[in-house]
Amino acid sequence: MTLPFVKMHAHGDDFIIIDRRGEDNPITAQIARHLGNRRTGIGFNQLAVVLDCEEAAARVQFWNPDGTRLQTCGSATRGVADRLMHEAGTQSIVLGSDRGLLTCTRADGQRVSVDMGPPSLDWASVPLARAMDTCVLPIDGQPAACSMGNPHCTFFVEDVTALDIEAMGPSLEVHPLFPARTNVHFVQVLDRGHIRLRIWERGGGVPLGSGSCCCAAVVNGIRRGLLDERVEVQCDGGAVTVQWDGRGGVILTGRVEPIMQGTAYLY
Structure with missing residues (x-):
């Protein structure tokens, strides 16, 4: 089997897009792992499969390189939106996802915005293992948790460059408080409008x-x-730029850029 693909990135967050509109969807966990291998496959942080959708221009299904599914991906959503807006000649588009309908718009230059929807803040929807205040977790460093369709845990630190993310991330990803595992971020607040962020990504490592x-x-x-x-x-x-008024959807805006296109071979 052959699968045409496009590879793109958003601030270094690389993903591949496989357009299966009008065709069957052959992607399985095994195929996602094969394609995601950076030595024997294509390599990516996420895989986005574009499918037919009655409620939107297309539905997007997301995979991690370890073969697990995720509900949403802000970078790959914007990459798919960029391509489909070029295709349709429009400045906005609505995409379906496991998280719901996502509205995307063209910003200046090569930037694309997506309304990622409101965050989930209660313990059960993150999810956490038991009831607690998600703003301050009972973990060393007192991180906060929320869900953007996938679980997140945020530590606020003095200097992100002083941290060994590869050493800290794996154990935090599988901490008992997170039954579905979690993404882990380390945030250095530069001022009220600027942060420095480093990440351990669930199912993907350090992107x-x-x-x-x-x-x-x-x-x-x-x-x-x-x-x-x-x-x-x-x-x-x-x-990238993130906007949130504390009530509605979270707006993510940034550049998306194509890297290559080609054909993947599956044996």
């Missing part, structure tokens, strides 16, 4: 960036009273 992690980090910073409603997030791979 250069992550759209949903940027959203969750800002949401938790606003909940703690540390940040304003509009924040520039500096990741290892570049910057």
Whole structure:
């Protein structure tokens, strides 16, 4: 079997898009793991499969490189939106996802915005293992938790460059408080409108960036009273902007750029 694909990135957060509109969807956990291998496959932080959808322009299904599913991906959603808006000649588009309908719009330059929907803040929807205040968890460092369709845990630190993320991330991802595992972020607040962010991604390791992690980090910073409603997030791979009014959807805006296109071979 052959699968045409496009590879893109958003502030270093790389993903591949496989368009299966009008065709069957062959992607399984095994195939996702094969494609995600950076030595024997294509390599990606996320895989986005574009499918037919009656309620929206298309439905997007997301996979991690370890073969697990996730409900949403801010970077890949914006990449799919960029391509479909070019295809349709429009400045906005609605995409379906496991999290619901996501409205995407063209911003200036090569930037695309997506309304990621409101964060889930109660313990059961993160999910956590038991009832507690998600703004301050009973873990060393007192992180905050929320869900953007996938679970997130945010630590606020003095200096993110002083941390060994690869050593700290794996055990935090599988902490007993997170029955579905969790993304982990480490945030250094530069001022009320700027943060520096480093990430351990559930099922993926240390990425250069992550759209949903940027959203969750800002949401938790606003909940703690540390940040304003509009924040520039500096990741290892570049910057994005996140806006949240404390009530509605979280708006993620940043550049998406194509890298390559090709054909994957499955035996």
